[in-house]
Amino acid sequence: MTVIDSTVLDRHGIKPDEYERIQQLMGREPNLLELGLFSVMWSEHCSYKSSRVHLKTLPTTGPRVVQGPGENAGAVDIGDGLCAVFKIESHNHPSFIEPYQGAATGVGGIIRDIFTMGARPIALLNALRFGSLDTALARRIFEGVVAGIGGYGNSIGIPTVGGEIVFDEMYSGNPLVNVLCLGIAHRSDIIKGAAKGTGNPVYYVGARTGRDGIHGATMASAEFDETSAEKRPAVQVGDPFMEKLLMEACLEVMKTGAVVGIQDMGAAGFTCSTSEMGSRGGVGMTVDVTHVPQRETGMIPYEIMLSESQERMLLVVERGREHEVEAVFEKWDLHAVQVGEVTEGARLKIHERGELVADVPNRALTDEAPVYHRPMTEPSWQKQVQQLSLSDLGAAPSAQMTFERLLAVSTIASKRWAYRQFDHSVGTNTIAQPGASAAVVRVKGTTRALAISVDGNGRFCYLDPYQGAMLAVAEAARNVACAGGEPIGATNNLNFGNPERPEIMWQIGAAVRGIGDACRALNAPITGGNVSLYNETEGRAIFPTPVLGVVGILEDASRTVTRTFKSDGAPVVLLGDNSGELGGSEYLATMHQTVAGRPPALDLQREAALQTLIVTLIRDGLVESAHDCSEGGLAITLAECTFDTGWAAGAGAEAGGLGVTAEVPVLADHGAFSTNAALFGESASRIVISVASRHVAAVMAAAKAAGVPARQIGRVGGRRIQLTVNGQTAVDSLVAHAELVWATAIENKMRRAPGAAS
Amino acid sequence: MKFAVVVFPGSNSDYDAFYAASRVVGEQAELVWHKDADLKGADAVILPGGFAHGDYLRTGAIARFSPIMGAVTAFADRGGPVLGICNGFQVLLEAGLLPGAMVRNDRIKFVSQLVPVRVEQTDTPFTAACAPQQVLQLPIAHGEGNYYAPPGVLDDIEANRQVVFRYTSPAGEPGADWNPNGSLNNIAGICNRRRNVVGLMPHPERAAELPLGSVDGRVVLASVVKALAAVSR
Amino acid sequence: MKARVYVTLKPSVFDPQGSVVAGALQSLGYADVKDVRQGKFFEVELADADPATAKQRVTEMADKLLANPVIESYRVEVLQ
Amino acid sequence: MKARVYVTLKPSVFDPQGSVVAGALQSLGYADVKDVRQGKFFEVELADADPATAKQRVTEMADKLLANPVIESYRVEVLQ
């Protein structure tokens, strides 16, 4: 028998004090299998040991919240007895090692979390971060990730309806792949991942277990270094066809009412599903690994328990109704096998050929996992990067040149190269597809629709994590509001570096505070989320990158608007102030190779007022289009409103939407940079709307009543984008030209990619 | 009338077709499991889109052996209207109910977008309500929609007016720029010689309601209602 | 008993994958790559059968399922 | 000068395609099919080169582009 020494503990990522605790909880020394169970369950990924104390501070309740954090996914009431069930999940490290499979299995994992709750998934979104497309590595990863997301989602038939992609050298060695899935369930059909009822059989169904991903959970929480190369065989291959069968069969089997509890096997596989289901239900579970269907021969209990093979589910079934459950799975050519049963007491007992090989108190693995109040220190460089002296930047580039450069920046340019590879029309619910401010999906059988957006700005969070996180919430909610959606819930993915470093922990603490404050102010309770730490390569962390997913509701789906200008001559109104803040802007990064300053100010009360106003205006049918201002500022926003964001073939050059003429207000003096600041500054709380002339007075009155600054800045019309500042022409481009630059920038870069072997 | 929509393991547009036929067009519709042997008295059959059996061998290759395909073939042989959409089209090709085969898109990648498609023939049950040369805006979403037929076969298909849908510009002009997948002769859909079996890559069922961006697809399902009404009259 | 079935697109059928790979190789600096064709193969493991029977059975499988005669041709090889 | 590169998933890596094909063959009545693994191959045509150089260059291509070393292994064969 292996002696548990420091080498063994190291390999399991267990610290000496953690081992002490394990021995206490066990009342004896664990054997190697038991140690393995602890190592995966106490990994950062499964236990949230570094972030838990912070996550506790998030607002998680609200009138519509049916299920907050803690289950496989959150749920909010959307009326008519229905719930929206959604969650976001990351697959960052696996996507770096094998972009296609890493992203594909990431999609598969979050889909399982949703249908496990008894919801039918109807929408996927993703938030992606890559290095600069000028490098072959980033192109290869981007190409693979996009193909993997499409490869899985398209096949299973859940539309990918939106997302966001940011390119920054900070992510070159550590891309981010965050995927959000949303499903619809009858409130009464929601099933939880809890085991109940002594003697109830425990079933395993889905793909057979192989040796893949063993130690995957611990790997996902360990910093990358050269030795990660050795862990490479730990790549899992996704099987979307199997998942499709599982999804249909599980949803069908839940209708029988014979399922007591169900959980997918994700990170930490069989170990996680058995121990979590047991501890949630306050019961024990006994299983025999011999019954687990295996893909390879000679697997030992350790491997079976820790394997992260994809597309597997664990079910607790009401005793006496086994045949009903088995019959449904047989119909789908899946063979559910009984692997154990629910027991009294609260222990997880694992057998091999009837012999007891591990015996652990359930809760020791789950609720008793360590919780750390890790030290937090503001980074020594923090104040310094917030300094921004425009006079040190040299000459201000011309607005026209800046405009054309920014249109082609990968982060701002159209992402159609990516989303054309995603089936966004399957399911016939998609009202606003990729390219819109927020995705909008209708809820069949009702008049309602849901608007969903995912957003994050790592640069802002690097400059000020508290402020940056608030801005992420505000932007996601504002995007939802711009489609007419009133926020009803949010989910978040915290992507950070190594929490054992006090500066990183400080970023996490500040960001979570920011999320909490903003979600409270904007009435978007957090119903779940995910934490991905150790996003570092060779000691260099990514930008702190919290990604927010906000879900909003429209009572009348037909009222939704898109960002595209609709009618010639319509007045264009700017809601909010054009304060010209340049800190952390794309303008500074692109034109001055500078990442500095304070992120834009955010007054949460004003933001809330703005969002309430836009939702009301859209509901009342007073606006023709709405688009929020973000990367690239007002100039880019106005340009995007002229682009034909339809998803038709050839939309673009020939099409060329309606142009715009506008006088861009200047509210702050930035010397030689005043013009560029007004055009490209990224101040928060701004929305550009177009309004039929007859409604302008009503819109202005409503804005006034709401205390939201509003001014008419121009008109829709013509074939050009003509922007003046202080009466001087600053930007003058043909819509067709600008749209071509914007629409083709990414595909032009990708043409240089060596096509991934497929 | 009654539609049967076949459900293969991996079909993902089965419910969409069912929904369009029943809720939008307003006819009866029933989902039929691939292991069933009969079509439940349907008047028209739809093989829906998706990834039957994961499309793992070739698209449609395994699905053609499903028990229901015997009934579909017999139904087609009796002149019953059969529509294959996307993956359903691929199944019809593999089953030999339609000529030719599908190859990977010429630019390799999956393509998901709205495309203009010109109706070439109106004497099939699925285009009977179309105007000649009508251009429909329909979504495509596929990785293997690059239609191929050996040279002689292709000539026959054209000569027999079996090309039912072609990719064109919005104004109805064919051209390489408007061909999304490299399909020979810009073919988007074809029929058999008897004209009762039609397959197409675009998804009419996803373009049947205004909120979804196009209602042009509704005519494809409405056509068969009209065609069957004409027959029974 | 193992057999392999090699499936290739017929020469008259355009091979998009092969041509993308050829382009990628050229852009990686392999200017001497004139053409690439991509094919696939299946390694079929059979419960015991003599080589002749195996070959016949696997050929049948290829005919029926593994290759599409409209666009593909195949070759069967029995390994041991 | 022609060379072939055969690419297979490493034995430990799950091959969903192969297992679905195996299932399909079994349900077509080939009950003796125990397992199927799917692979792919590339036929690379090179402008003149001697066999040794060709082998070396094609091996390099396989390494760099044709095979994904994380999950696949490959074998190079020079034809003439």
Ligand SMILES: Nc1ncnc2c1ncn2[C@@H]1O[C@H](COP(=O)(O)OP(=O)(O)O)[C@@H](O)[C@H]1O
């Ligand atoms: N990864 C992606 N997946 C799907 N759609 C995407 C993705 N990235 C971007 N898009 C689409 O492109 C649009 C433009 O993205 P973005 O610049 O973030 O817009 P916004 O400023 O409105 O948030 C998004 O609204 C989205 O629908």
Ligand SMILES: [Mg+2]
């Ligand atoms: Mg954005």
